[in-house]
Amino acid sequence: MAQKRARPRSRTSAFARRLLRTPIAGASATVLVLLLAAAAFAPLLARYDPAATAAGPALTAPGGAYPFGTDRYGRDVFSRIVHGARVSLPIGLAAVVLSTVAGSLLGLAMGFFGGRFDAVGSRAIDIMLGFPPIMLALLIIAVLGIGITNVILAVGISGTPRFARIVRGATIGVRENVYVEAARALGGSSPRVLLRHVLPNVHGPIIVLATLFVGRAILETSSLGFLGLGVQPPIPEWGTMLSEGREFMRHAPWLMIFPGAVLFLTVVSINLLGDFLREILDPRLRGR
Amino acid sequence: MRARRVLIVALLFLALMVPAVPVPVVAQSGDSITWGEDNDLVTLDPRVSQSRHEAQVIMQMFEALIFLDTDGKYHPWLAESWELAKDGTSMTFKLRRDVKFHDGTPFNAQAVKFTFDSIQDPKLGSQAAIDFLGPYAGTDIVDPYTIRIRWKQPYSPAINNLSNPWVLGIVSPAAVQRLGNDGFARSPVGTGPFKFVEWVPRQRVVLERNPDYKWPPKVFRNTGPARFSRLAFRIIPDASTRTAALERREIDVMDQLPPIEVRRFRARPDYDVMIGDVSGIPYGYSFNTSREPTNDVRVRRAFMHAVNRPQVVEQTFFGAAKPAYGPITPTTPGYWKDAEQYFPFDQAKARQMLDEAGWRVGPGGIRQKDGKPLELYFPVLLQPELAIPIQAQVREVGINLKVENVTKAKQDELIFANDYHVLPIRWVAVDPAVLSVLFQSRNIPSPGKFKFNWNRFGSPELDRMLNEADGATEPARRARLLQGVQKFILDRALIFPINMSFQPVGYRKAVTGLKFAQGQWQVLFYDAQVAR
Amino acid sequence: MASLVLRRAGRPIRAEAGEEKEGGAAALLLLETPLTQYVVRRLLWTLPVLLAATTLAFLVLHLIPGDPVNLMLAGRPASEEIRENLRRNLGLDKPFAEQYLHYLGNAFRGDFGKSFRSGLPVVEAIGQQLPATMQLAAGGLLIGVTLGLGLGLLAGLRPGTPTDGLVMFIALLGISMPGYWTGMLLIYFFGVRLEWAPIVGSGLPALILPSIVVGSFAIGDIARLVRSSLLDIRGEDYIRTARAKGLPPRRVVLRHALRNALIPVVTLMGLQLGLFVGGGVITETVFARPGVGVLLVQSILDKDYPVIQAIILMTTTAYIVANFLVDMLYVVLDPRVRYA
Numbered sequence A: 001m002a003q004k005r006a007r008p009r010s011r012t013s014a015f016a017r018r019l020l021r022t023p024i025a026g027a028s029a030t031v032l033v034l035l036l037a038a039a040a041f042a043p044l045l046a047r048y049d050p051a052a053t054a055a056g057p058a059l060t061a062p063g064g065a066y067p068f069g070t071d072r073y074g075r076d077v078f079s080r081i082v083h084g085a086r087v088s089l090p091i092g093l094a095a096v097v098l099s100t101v102a103g104s105l106l107g108l109a110m111g112f113f114g115g116r117f118d119a120v121g122s123r124a125i126d127i128m129l130g131f132p133p134i135m136l137a138l139l140i141i142a143v144l145g146i147g148i149t150n151v152i153l154a155v156g157i158s159g160t161p162r163f164a165r166i167v168r169g170a171t172i173g174v175r176e177n178v179y180v181e182a183a184r185a186l187g188g189s190s191p192r193v194l195l196r197h198v199l200p201n202v203h204g205p206i207i208v209l210a211t212l213f214v215g216r217a218i219l220e221t222s223s224l225g226f227l228g229l230g231v232q233p234p235i236p237e238w239g240t241m242l243s244e245g246r247e248f249m250r251h252a253p254w255l256m257i258f259p260g261a262v263l264f265l266t267v268v269s270i271n272l273l274g275d276f277l278r279e280i281l282d283p284r285l286r287g288r
Numbered sequence B: 001m002r003a004r005r006v007l008i009v010a011l012l013f014l015a016l017m018v019p020a021v022p023v024p025v026v027a028q029s030g031d032s033i034t035w036g037e038d039n040d041l042v043t044l045d046p047r048v049s050q051s052r053h054e055a056q057v058i059m060q061m062f063e064a065l066i067f068l069d070t071d072g073k074y075h076p077w078l079a080e081s082w083e084l085a086k087d088g089t090s091m092t093f094k095l096r097r098d099v100k101f102h103d104g105t106p107f108n109a110q111a112v113k114f115t116f117d118s119i120q121d122p123k124l125g126s127q128a129a130i131d132f133l134g135p136y137a138g139t140d141i142v143d144p145y146t147i148r149i150r151w152k153q154p155y156s157p158a159i160n161n162l163s164n165p166w167v168l169g170i171v172s173p174a175a176v177q178r179l180g181n182d183g184f185a186r187s188p189v190g191t192g193p194f195k196f197v198e199w200v201p202r203q204r205v206v207l208e209r210n211p212d213y214k215w216p217p218k219v220f221r222n223t224g225p226a227r228f229s230r231l232a233f234r235i236i237p238d239a240s241t242r243t244a245a246l247e248r249r250e251i252d253v254m255d256q257l258p259p260i261e262v263r264r265f266r267a268r269p270d271y272d273v274m275i276g277d278v279s280g281i282p283y284g285y286s287f288n289t290s291r292e293p294t295n296d297v298r299v300r301r302a303f304m305h306a307v308n309r310p311q312v313v314e315q316t317f318f319g320a321a322k323p324a325y326g327p328i329t330p331t332t333p334g335y336w337k338d339a340e341q342y343f344p345f346d347q348a349k350a351r352q353m354l355d356e357a358g359w360r361v362g363p364g365g366i367r368q369k370d371g372k373p374l375e376l377y378f379p380v381l382l383q384p385e386l387a388i389p390i391q392a393q394v395r396e397v398g399i400n401l402k403v404e405n406v407t408k409a410k411q412d413e414l415i416f417a418n419d420y421h422v423l424p425i426r427w428v429a430v431d432p433a434v435l436s437v438l439f440q441s442r443n444i445p446s447p448g449k450f451k452f453n454w455n456r457f458g459s460p461e462l463d464r465m466l467n468e469a470d471g472a473t474e475p476a477r478r479a480r481l482l483q484g485v486q487k488f489i490l491d492r493a494l495i496f497p498i499n500m501s502f503q504p505v506g507y508r509k510a511v512t513g514l515k516f517a518q519g520q521w522q523v524l525f526y527d528a529q530v531a532r
Numbered sequence C: 001m002a003s004l005v006l007r008r009a010g011r012p013i014r015a016e017a018g019e020e021k022e023g024g025a026a027a028l029l030l031l032e033t034p035l036t037q038y039v040v041r042r043l044l045w046t047l048p049v050l051l052a053a054t055t056l057a058f059l060v061l062h063l064i065p066g067d068p069v070n071l072m073l074a075g076r077p078a079s080e081e082i083r084e085n086l087r088r089n090l091g092l093d094k095p096f097a098e099q100y101l102h103y104l105g106n107a108f109r110g111d112f113g114k115s116f117r118s119g120l121p122v123v124e125a126i127g128q129q130l131p132a133t134m135q136l137a138a139g140g141l142l143i144g145v146t147l148g149l150g151l152g153l154l155a156g157l158r159p160g161t162p163t164d165g166l167v168m169f170i171a172l173l174g175i176s177m178p179g180y181w182t183g184m185l186l187i188y189f190f191g192v193r194l195e196w197a198p199i200v201g202s203g204l205p206a207l208i209l210p211s212i213v214v215g216s217f218a219i220g221d222i223a224r225l226v227r228s229s230l231l232d233i234r235g236e237d238y239i240r241t242a243r244a245k246g247l248p249p250r251r252v253v254l255r256h257a258l259r260n261a262l263i264p265v266v267t268l269m270g271l272q273l274g275l276f277v278g279g280g281v282i283t284e285t286v287f288a289r290p291g292v293g294v295l296l297v298q299s300i301l302d303k304d305y306p307v308i309q310a311i312i313l314m315t316t317t318a319y320i321v322a323n324f325l326v327d328m329l330y331v332v333l334d335p336r337v338r339y340a
Helices: A003-022 A024-039 A077-113 A115-129 A133-144 A148-175 A180-187 A190-226 A237-246 A254-281 B002-017 B052-061 B109-119 B157-160 B173-186 B238-246 B259-267 B297-306 B309-316 B337-341 B346-356 B382-398 B410-419 B435-438 B460-471 B475-491 C004-009 C017-030 C035-063 C066-073 C080-090 C096-106 C122-157 C163-174 C179-193 C206-234 C237-245 C249-271 C273-277 C281-284 C292-302 C305-333
Strands: B032-037 B065-066 B074-076 B079-084 B090-096 B137-142 B146-151 B196-200 B204-211 B230-235 B271-277 B280-287 B367-369 B377-379 B400-405 B422-428 B494-497 B503-510
Touching: A003 C179, A024 A077, A024 A254, A024 B435, A077 A115, A077 A148, A077 A190, A077 A237, A077 A254, A115 A148, A115 A254, A115 C035, A133 A148, A133 B367, A133 C292, A148 A180, A148 A190, A148 B271, A148 B460, A180 A190, A180 B109, A190 A237, A190 A254, A237 A254, A237 C179, A254 C163, B032 B052, B032 B238, B032 C206, B052 B204, B052 B230, B052 C004, B065 B157, B065 B280, B065 C080, B074 B079, B079 B157, B109 B146, B137 B382, B146 B157, B173 C066, B173 C206, B196 C305, B238 B503, B238 C179, B259 B271, B259 B382, B259 B503, B280 B435, B297 B346, B297 B382, B297 B494, B297 B503, B309 B382, B309 B494, B346 B382, B377 B410, B377 C035, B382 B494, B410 B422, B410 C292, B422 B435, B435 B475, B460 B475, B475 C179, C035 C096, C035 C305, C096 C305, C122 C163, C122 C206, C122 C281, C122 C292, C122 C305, C179 C206, C206 C249, C281 C292, C292 C305
Parallel strands: B032 B230, B377 B400
Antiparallel strands: B065 B074, B079 B090, B090 B146, B137 B146, B196 B204, B204 B230, B271 B503, B280 B422, B280 B494
């Protein structure tokens, strides 16, 4: 058991070394750091109030004072994208925290206790998995209504079943391990065994999944925005910006290209980093 | 061998997913015209409809007693002649004798009486037609081809309303009896130049030429059946997709061409655009006078002064729309020109008014009173693009306009629940009597009663003024009374008129003979032709 | 033992390390269970799942706020009497449990009531949208499976090479693209700029661009899966045996490895059926296509209960049936079963 505990520490240093040695992962990490910095320092980076109409002439092509151009109302696209990072990233993260916590608890419990609880839970998850996450999110929005909190809930809950299923799988693997059996035999209570012995040993897949889910959650949030069910104006959100820019595809393609590219870049970086984490933390999942 | 077997199984799996019946393809030959429509439909029964989208289809299939052209002139249609009684409470119509419904049954006095009487039946659920009939008292069959329509009191909008085939088009009584109201709404039967073929909700409506048609009003060049056989309406809600489809010649005509595309399509040799100057109630914001803080006229006035209408309208619609100032458009009879003096852009005045009303600037520049921020909930369905610059401008004087893009269902729910401060509205109409639709206190919505007095301003005085105007048969007197009504509405800042409704219709030049219907929103296809 | 088989069979497996082993064990156990018995039990298992799905659909929708009577009236004026009648006709005046039983009974007979919005029988309302959805699903599946399989093979046969890296990178891009953005870019470049493919229209050509978008969701997943299952079986005994017999590597791959690589792909297809059927919503919106996805979104927004319930049930049923078929396909595809 002492050995098991020791592993994460050696992993941390290995992680840093490998991150620096892997150019793609390094690049993704850099992109993400830049994005987070942009979100943090948005008011400094953005020249204009993201909601200010007539910051410049309407539909100005990218360049000069407006590096990403302006939209139909003369709002500065760059300022909106930078401020949009403060919307899309936190929503994505919050939703993932929700999926991770709820999904992990469910998955852990199902995998650990097994039996009828597991059977019923698995079946329910099967059914929920039968729906594409966006549909689940839509149903939740239908129940709760529109709003930032509801978007987080919708995206978070819709990601929960996938999480629960995978954590459950990992837990079953760990459950059979000798040290868990031993802990149980020694009279550890279930929650205690779960937290002290099982959780530390399934944290690898959880971290990997959580990372990959951030990308997914950001995409889903933007999809809701695109469908007009997400964040409401004047708050800049990448998906909503794309949906607004669609009408101007021909006249102002930058309205479609820049928010889409930033969104794409964010998600790709997160996914690449997630892949990298997977190789390090959970070799069993490699390449999947 | 086994590999082949695997392949077969995989193919079978794929085959399971391919439907046996292909989706019917709408013919794109020279013998058909396809219209790209921006909204889905609910009913095709003119007696029930309240939607301009439905009107676009209904007007091709149904006909009214009188034809009103875009110049405001009346022409015989299903009625050969008509006469208004001296006291203004009844009208007598001589009907054409050679008209047949699409189902072969004859058009006659009984059909007209059936149509109007059935509109009164609450089970039908008439949404607009019932208002267009006004204080209807009944229809008398004088002889098989003569009818007299009676009203409880003089009703001056009658002639305009009776010439609107969208709501007071004559339906086939036989078909209604055979299909029931719901069935009729899904496969309507009228007398018009096109007859119903099929309707796939959210996808398309298909009509075909009525080969027996020979009773058009004289304003058309055509006198017989339409010159092309098939008229399809494709539902393509997204404007950019609709535009792209027009460019790819997948559709021939489209409504609501995005304003930014107007210049480009006009410049092209193979396309053109016609823009309807729509009459009726312009696009504007209804203020909810029954809820704080929009119950305070000073807040409403300040809101209007805060917005630079000409600039906002010009910028949002790329010059394709004009700002509006009065509760009815200048193209509507009885327009009061002094409306244009109301609520000029003056943010200093707006701020002063809000100060006087007790709203002080608070944190973040949003005004407050008794610790409550000046927040106006604005669910927006129509022209959401306008909400953004207006939101930004009223923000400058300290009003937080909380914009939420909503669906029709959500909007209707909020209307029933009286849960909004500002709501966008517009009404396509040819008669100023449309003011009653928006401002009569009986038209204040309540749960289950969908009406258009979204201001919820119930005033016996305004009701009386509207009734008087609607009952005035002498045009000069009616105009004077209508001016009083418009002044009353603007003085109390019940509605914030923003822009004239405009309908840019983009079309391929291969299609000729398109005509705007009265009100200049819908397009009539009867005279149209397609070059082969 | 049989229950072990059923547990595995009832649960669609995504290729996860722990579970795949279980799946392998199950397949071996199958040998000891007569096939027909297996099929029958497997079928019986679908019943409680369906019942659960039906219940879920019923419950979820009754949580949605708003009075369905108002929505059903679609804004038409109606007296309190008419409203009461409607409520009675809809069965909304009855106790909750009774409403549920009523709903269940009708659903069992294939009667899902009438759409609040259009007044059409629900079955008809969905039926109208189904062909378009099926076509899009078929197109997406075709593109997703062909390209996903191709890319996966390309990478899986040469693991660790630059080709492998490139393919995996492409697969990752596919997963990371916002679907609607892909759609917009396709419309812009191929529809508007180059005029290569129709944007709306009907018939087969109009299916090209939307199919690519729907397919692109799956390409990445499938490619990664094919690659990893190829890697997994490289070390398996029967492949080694085949190699030892002197079969050329390519034939080994095609005859043995490919078939095994197909197993998880088939599973994934089953899993993603929901995605293809309902998940087309974004694609349908971008391309203004009709379909069940758009109908569902609209119905959610319109609170058209009967339609939502029926679509939930339909999607779940399709999913359950697909999983059943997938499990049956295992019997065909798994060499360990065939060789027995």
